[in-house]
Amino acid sequence: MEQPKFIRFTIKGEQRARYGLIDAQGVTDLSDRLADRWPTLDAVIADNALSLAAAQAAECADRIPVNAIRFETPLASPGKxxxxxxxxxxxxxxxxxxxxxxxxxxxxxxxxxxxxxxxxxxxxxxxxxxxxxxxxxxxxxxxxxxxxxxxxxxxxxxxxxxxxxxxxxxxxxxxxxxxxxxxxxxxxxxxxxxxxxxxxxxxxxxxxxxxxxxxxxxxxxxxxxxxxxxxxxxxxxxxxxxxxxxxxxxxxxxxxxxxxxxxxxxxxxxxxxxxxxxxxxxxxxxxxxxx
Structure with missing residues (x-):
């Protein structure tokens, strides 16, 4: 089974940083769906919850085309x-x-x-x-x-x-x-x-x-x-x-x-x-x- 791949990204033309999963079909945006619990990918990491976040992607049918996003560094604010x-x-x-x-x-x-x-x-x-x-x-x-x-x-x-x-x-x-x-x-x-x-x-x-x-x-x-x-x-x-x-x-x-x-x-x-x-x-x- 392929490992999930988490990214931080912005949609081209926007300033807001988002996070989600990327695969061959495109990008699944988890930012809004999980905002109350994990507003950022850094928060997912802090809660040691990557597997829980990945499970949410199965319920998201929509994909953003990869050519519509800009990749950001995976962590917004690494500690050290x-x-x-x-x-x-x-x-x-x-x-x-x-x-x-x-x-x-x-x-x-x-x-x-x-x-x-x-x-x-x-x-x-x-x-x-x-x-x-x-x-x-x-x-x-x-x-x-x-x-x-x-x-x-x-x-x-x-x-x-x-x-x-x-x-x-x-x-x-x-x-x-x-x-x-x-x-x-x-x-x-x-x-x-x-x-x-x-x-x-x-x-x-x-x-x-x-x-x-x-x-x-x-x-x-x-x-x-x-x-x-x-x-x-x-x-x-x-x-x-x-x-x-x-x-x-x-x-x-x-x-x-x-x-x-x-x-x-x-x-x-x-x-x-x-x-x-x-x-x-x-x-x-x-x-x-x-x-």
């Missing part, structure tokens, strides 16, 4: 956006610094304004030509917790989605010990296209994750190769900070980012980046120069 760096062994080898594999992950944060939705343009900032791509799998926390045991960690996931963790490379090197600047340029990254509810551990065990630029395969790896597993990441993060419903965790990117090619290949206006993963679909964004 925590990113894991260098989480695939081949990615670690790219750094060629003769250091042993790290015992703990590199971590940094992003802010909501740094991300845009599926089919929306990534903005290459005026301050740099070094906009790069990083395809990742993102976890949305549904059940809050602190010091979560690894054995229970996956049960705290509400849903999965995809991210292009767009990075302005020269700006991540402005200071010795942080990358915040280069990871947070306005709409330099993307999230989507939809949320797929978490089902069980088999859903995460061996996902193939790829990134293409203008149809050329650049990144290609599987989650079984991750240095720090999804459960380990959740347990580790929750050790020092409580995780809440709606928190977002970006879990790392494979080798093949443009910075590591010879010569480096930066994104430019007109490029199209597609991040794809088994069971999660394809996040597609073009690139434009920011005005």
């Amino acid at each position: 956006i925590i990113c894991v760096g260098v989480n695939y062994p081949n990615r670690d080898a790219e750094y060629q610094d003769a250091q042993p594999p790290a015992a703990y992950p590199s971590l940094f944060v992003r802010f909501p304004d740094s991300l845009t939705g599926h089919q929306q343009p990534l903005l290459r900032p005026r301050e740099s030509e070094q906009l790069d791509y990083e395809g990742e799998i993102a976890l949305i926390i549904g059940k809050p917790g602190r010091r979560i045991a690894q054995a229970a960690a996956l049960s705290h996931i509400a849903a999965l989605t995809l991210a292009n963790e767009g990075t302005v490379r020269d700006w991540v090197r402005h200071s010795k010990f942080n990358v915040t600047q280069g990871k947070n340029f306005y709409r330099s990254g993307a999230l989507g296209p939809w949320l797929v509810p978490y089902r069980d551990a088999s859903q995460l065990a061996d996902i193939r994750l790829t990134t293409t630029v203008n149809g050329e395969l650049r990144q290609d790896d599987r989650t079984r190769n991750m240095t720090f597993s999804f459960a380990w990441i959740i347990a580790y993060l929750s050790t020092f900070i409580p995780l809440h419903a709606g928190d977002l965790i970006l879990t790392g990117t494979p080798t093949g980012a443009g910075a590591r090619l010879t010569p480096p290949q930066w994104l430019k206006a007109g490029d199209v980046v597609e991040v794809s993963a088994d069971g999660l679909g394809t996040l597609r964004n073009s690139v434009v120069d920011e005005e």
Whole structure:
């Protein structure tokens, strides 16, 4: 049975953000039907109620054509956006610094304004030509917790989605010990296209994750190769900070980012980046120069 796919969207020509389910027949708008209980998709997540909301769609016959909507980022107001760096062994080898594999992950944060939705343009900032791509799998926390045991960690996931963790490379090197600047340029990254509810551990065990630029395969790896597993990441993060419903965790990117090619290949206006993963679909964004 196909997993339900939740989206946040606006109808073209309108400003109001809605949410619903998307399938081959179009978009089922749940916003009005469920407004009294869950006025937003964020509220559905906070109530750990994706399965209940999905059940309501069976009673809705009307569909909105996909070409009549604009995809928004799946969460309107994520609580925390925590990113894991260098989480695939081949990615670690790219750094060629003769250091042993790290015992703990590199971590940094992003802010909501740094991300845009599926089919929306990534903005290459005026301050740099070094906009790069990083395809990742993102976890949305549904059940809050602190010091979560690894054995229970996956049960705290509400849903999965995809991210292009767009990075302005020269700006991540402005200071010795942080990358915040280069990871947070306005709409330099993307999230989507939809949320797929978490089902069980088999859903995460061996996902193939790829990134293409203008149809050329650049990144290609599987989650079984991750240095720090999804459960380990959740347990580790929750050790020092409580995780809440709606928190977002970006879990790392494979080798093949443009910075590591010879010569480096930066994104430019007109490029199209597609991040794809088994069971999660394809996040597609073009690139434009920011005005």
